[in-house]
Amino acid sequence: MSWQSYIDSSLVGSGHIDKAAISSAAGDSIWAASQWFNIRSYELKEIAKILEAAESPAEDQSAVATAQAEGIHVAGERYVVARIDERTIYARSGREGVVIVRTTQAIIIAHHDETQVAGRASATAEALADYLISVGY
Template sequence: MSWQAYVDTSLVGTGHLDKGVIISAAGDSVWATTAGFTIQPDEMKNLVNILAKTGDAEDKAWSAGIHVAGERYVMTRSEDRSVYARQGRTGIVIVKTKQAILIGHYGEAQQVGNATQTTEALADYLIKVGY
């Protein structure tokens, strides 16, 4: 399956997310994205640093928020491989695998728990197959 198919089918196609993007774990390239959900290079590098807990990136994310596709989100949870953030009734789920970072966006029509489960499940699958 192509990376775009993962975004279209396994993320957005479930109905639990309205946008998605897959970037390299190094934060240097976008592998697949939903049209109009454009993540900037500096946003990708910042996400890599937050997930790696490099320097004070995580502390800054707690205080200043996380920017994805030009939007600011308030970080609500940070775990070993996952970060969760919201903006009002919408939000993002960010999960790192061995070689990729998945970012799922849920809108007002979606449930946070379903969005989280969908994104985490795809990450589990990619890890299982070596990505």
């Protein structure tokens, strides 16, 4: 399956996510994305930095602390961080939100609009992440 197929079928095709992207875990390239979901390179690098710090609590946690205090930006929009754990960032902007999940080699960024349920969007993105991890990605 191509990376774009994961976006179109597994994420957006689920009906729980309206747009998504998959990038390298280093945050240096987008592998696939929904049309009009334009994540900027500096946003992607910052997301990768936050997830890397969250995964290793012994590392410098300033990126995590800044995200929790100031929020994160995805595709030009600011989101308030609700939670950051070892592999996932949950953030909201009003009733819309993003769930960002890191796998071994990739970062999944999934957006849900105000009509979609945040918990279902999170479960969908995390299920794809679990699958990618199981196959070495």
